[in-house]
Amino acid sequence: MKFLCLKCEQYMAFEKVEAPEEGRLGVTFGCASCGGRFAMVTNPGETQLVSSLGVSLGGRAVPPVPLEMTRATLRSEAQSSATMAEYLATRAQEPVQAETSGGCPFSAMLREKGLAGEQPAGSTLEPAWSEPARAQLERLPTFVRQVLAKSVEAYARTHGYALITPEVIEAQKRGVDDIAWSPEASARLANIPDFVRPVARKEIERLARNRGATTVTGEVMDEAKTLFAMG
Amino acid sequence: MRKLKYSDSAKVIEQLDVLSTRVRERMTGIRHKLVVMSGKGGVGKSMTTVNLALALARRGHRVGVLDVDLNGPCVGAMLGMRDARLEVGREGAVAPVGPLGIKVASMSFLIRRTDPVRWKGPMDLSPVWLGLQEMQVVRELLSDVVWGELDFLLADLPPGAAADKPPVIAGLIPDLAGAVFVTTPSEVAGEVVCRSIAYARDLGIRVLGLIENMSGYRCPSCNEHHALFRGDSQALCDALDVPLLGRVPFDPTLAETFDQGRPLEDAEHPTARLFDQITGRALALLDYRRLLAQEL
Numbered sequence: 158m159k160f161l162c163l164k165c166e167q168y169m170a171f172e173k174v175e176a177p178e179e180g181r182l183g184v185t186f187g188c189a190s191c192g193g194r195f196a197m198v199t200n201p202g203e204t205q206l207v208s209s210l211g212v213s214l215g216g217r218a219v220p221p222v223p224l225e226m227t228r229a230t231l232r233s234e235a236q237s238s239a240t241m242a243e244y245l246a247t248r249a250q251e252p253v254q255a256e257t258s259g260g261c262p263f264s265a266m267l268r269e270k271g272l273a274g275e276q277p278a279g280s281t282l283e284p285a286w287s288e289p290a291r292a293q294l295e296r297l298p299t300f301v302r303q304v305l306a307k308s309v310e311a312y313a314r315t316h317g318y319a320l321i322t323p324e325v326i327e328a329q330k331r332g333v334d335d336i337a338w339s340p341e342a343s344a345r346l347a348n349i350p351d352f353v354r355p356v357a358r359k360e361i362e363r364l365a366r367n368r369g370a371t372t373v374t375g376e377v378m379d380e381a382k383t384l385f386a387m388g
Numbered sequence: 389m390r391k392l393k394y395s396d397s398a399k400v401i402e403q404l405d406v407l408s409t410r411v412r413e414r415m416t417g418i419r420h421k422l423v424v425m426s427g428k429g430g431v432g433k434s435m436t437t438v439n440l441a442l443a444l445a446r447r448g449h450r451v452g453v454l455d456v457d458l459n460g461p462c463v464g465a466m467l468g469m470r471d472a473r474l475e476v477g478r479e480g481a482v483a484p485v486g487p488l489g490i491k492v493a494s495m496s497f498l499i500r501r502t503d504p505v506r507w508k509g510p511m512d513l514s515p516v517w518l519g520l521q522e523m524q525v526v527r528e529l530l531s532d533v534v535w536g537e538l539d540f541l542l543a544d545l546p547p548g549a550a551a552d553k554p555p556v557i558a559g560l561i562p563d564l565a566g567a568v569f570v571t572t573p574s575e576v577a578g579e580v581v582c583r584s585i586a587y588a589r590d591l592g593i594r595v596l597g598l599i600e601n602m603s604g605y606r607c608p609s610c611n612e613h614h615a616l617f618r619g620d621s622q623a624l625c626d627a628l629d630v631p632l633l634g635r636v637p638f639d640p641t642l643a644e645t646f647d648q649g650r651p652l653e654d655a656e657h658p659t660a661r662l663f664d665q666i667t668g669r670a671l672a673l674l675d676y677r678r679l680l681a682q683e684l
Contacts, residue, residue: 171398180509202517205509209520211527212403223480223532224498227525230507231498298620300579301627308627330626348683352597352631352669353676360680378684386681 162188284313287322336362342373410531412562418538420565423558427584428577429547432601437544443667445488449539455494457546464496468649480534493533555588566596573619603635634666
């Protein structure tokens with residue numbers, strides 16, 4: 158924010174900051190050309206907004222000291238919040254201007270630009286749940302059920318499944334349905350502790366896919382091992 | 389007015405950049421930064437953080453704990469450091485050293501034991517400024533506490549609230565290695581944790597795993613295990629594709645020792661052994677590429 162001296166058409170220079178009372182700042186500016194000066198006094202809300210940023214008004218002249226803001230703003234004892242209470246009380250008494258355009262001007266602007274408002278009606282066909290899949294879902298705790306249902310439906314839509322079966326759930330869980338595992342590769346994966354195995358499976362399948370392979374073989378495992386060793 | 393050239397003499401953006409750089413510089417001596425979070429209050433985040441820190445320290449790692457729960461700091465009390473203070477010098481605020489050499493920084497080290505954490509200004513009356521203020525306090529704790537060289541810094545995040553979104557706080561930590569989530573096996577806690585995990589992932593935070601706390605109750609008389617909740621954290625982990633790092637039953641001995649500020653240092657205690665196991669899993673996941681290079 159800058160202030161302009163309209164008489165000289167020149168920016169006014171920041172001079173000093175004072176605290177006339179708790180919760181208020183008096184910031185003085187001067188015009189270098191005509192010598193005119195004025196001070197801006199902030200209300201407690203504006204003061205807080207500025208001080209919470211942890212920056213210095215007018216630029217930082219001295220290096221910050223450790224925990225500067227924390228220590229400066231921490232109350233050592235409970236104090237009255239009279240200043241702010243007074244400010245809010247004053248604001249509450251101010252007459253509220255009647256809205257002529259039906260609400261917040263920013264919302265109106267967003268609406269005008271087409272950036273807000275109702276979503277266009279979707280035309281996506283929702284996949285249906287087969288009885289066995291629904292039974293499988295309903296055995297889970299409520300919140301897990303909601304999360305899983307959302308993910309499986311998204312997966313079904315992406316992959317063009319009109320009906321969600323237990324196989325679709327399994328494919329979604331594994332994250333892929335395009336990569337097979339040879340018996341040798343599966344045996345080698347089994348050497349990995351169970352809590353790391355899902356991560357390993359994903360990484361190795363990603364590698365196979367990048368190589369254009371449809372099956373994780375011993376060779377893919379060797380390559381993965383070398384890549385993991387490289388960090 | 390259009391002829392005038394705008395000059396940013398206050399350099400606000402530059403000042404904000406400097407603040408971020410200070411955090412990054414301060415954190416350069418720390419190898420792995422982890423956050424412990426939940427989204428739900430009362431599930432045992434601080435207890436878990438302290439036990440993970442102790443387990444890491446028992447393995448010989450240099451560990452720091454940053455108590456980011458500004459309004460309900462309790463890590464200091466749990467580690468028997470109720471009277472510790474952050475000594476502020478020219479280089480920063482020196483983190484006091486607790487059991488097993490663990491360095492700790494907490495808001496409780498800046499206030500008197502019975503004082504509430506309150507700020508000057510209008511924050512008591514509006515959460516708008518409170519959120520901004522507290523984020524800057526967290527940023528200052530990250531930039532100004534002197535940790536020195538550490539292998540691990542664990543940040544104990546507050547429960548979720550409008551004023552202090554834990555995943556956003558986690559985003560203030562540069563090169564964060566990951567987040568460990570804590571839940572109880574209750575449906576209510578699981579539901580909140582589920583949202584918190586989704587939020588963290590949206591912000592690009594790596595979810596290292598989930599710890600199920602209060603996973604039953606170990607009777608001190610008969611040593612038998614009884615269920616406390618009927619939920620299923622494994623189902624949650626499967627649905628979210630998150631590793632379950634372990635289950636920790638409620639342990640009255642542990643609760644008592646923490647209340648007394650005498651953390652459990654005995655590696656042979658059943659709960660300590662569980663945390664050793666959980667820590668081993670977390671370390672393996674942190675460095676899973678090395679494990680795969682060896683074991684595949």
